[in-house]
Amino acid sequence: MKPQIGVLALQGDVREHVAALELAGASAVTVRRVSELAQVDGLVIPGGESTTIDKLLRIFDLFDPLRAAIAGGLPVYGSCAGMILLADRVLDGAADQQTLGGMDLTVRRNAFGRQVDSFETDVAVEGVPGPPVHAAFIRAPWVESVGPSAQVIATITSGPAAGRIVGVRQDALLATSFHPEITGDGRIHELFVSIVRREY
Numbered sequence: 001m002k003p004q005i006g007v008l009a010l011q012g013d014v015r016e017h018v019a020a021l022e023l024a025g026a027s028a029v030t031v032r033r034v035s036e037l038a039q040v041d042g043l044v045i046p047g048g049e050s051t052t053i054d055k056l057l058r059i060f061d062l063f064d065p066l067r068a069a070i071a072g073g074l075p076v077y078g079s080c081a082g083m084i085l086l087a088d089r090v091l092d093g094a095a096d097q098q099t100l101g102g103m104d105l106t107v108r109r110n111a112f113g114r115q116v117d118s119f120e121t122d123v124a125v126e127g128v129p130g131p132p133v134h135a136a137f138i139r140a141p142w143v144e145s146v147g148p149s150a151q152v153i154a155t156i157t158s159g160p161a162a163g164r165i166v167g168v169r170q171d172a173l174l175a176t177s178f179h180p181e182i183t184g185d186g187r188i189h190e191l192f193v194s195i196v197r198r199e200y
């Protein structure tokens with residue numbers, strides 16, 4: 001059976017994740033309501049603007065149910081703004097910014113600075129066989145530090161940001177600073193589908 005994976009569709013690049021999930025062997029649906037959240041085996045929180053998604057989660061009465069689902073073990077993959085929303089701690093966040101949390105990590109928002117707002121580079125990702133993942137970073141956060149419960153799975157390998165942590169796994173939660181849905185490399189979505197299937 002194909003797992004049913006939702007894409008949180010409040011803001012951000014929803015369509016690209018739906019397409020990438022379908023290619024990775026899942027059945028993908030958009031999620032905007034609690035009733036839709038209740039039906040999925042896993043959820044993607046896309047990139048976009050974490051402060052906006054935070055506000056919309058409250059407006060749509062999804063903040064508490066999603067937080068509870070994460071605590072209950074729902075597999076979730078957060079990309080970029082989604083990574084920020086999964087982090088227990090945020091540096092350089094907006095004054096009233098809250099996160100769903102669940103991952104024992106500290107992210108720094110917009111960490112790569114203005115002059116390198118957007119760039120692409122190769123990233124070695126644990127659990128992804130083959131060559132490094134070609135990753136796009138768009139006003140991305142990096143992971144400043146991880147606590148003992150979280151496992152670093154991706155760091156930048158070259159250039160000025162070499163050594164920066166950009167991918168983390170904690171049980172059924174996965175987060176990347178980058179956007180695998182726009183560079184045509186399906187392996188991060190395949191990794192998440194295998195997490196949802198409890199195979200990896």
Ligand SMILES: NC(=O)CC[C@H](N)C(=O)O
Pocket residue numbers: 046047048049050051079080081082084109110138139140141
């Ligand atoms: N591409 C993205 O998701 C950017 C994230 C955005 N800078 C934020 O702070 O939420």
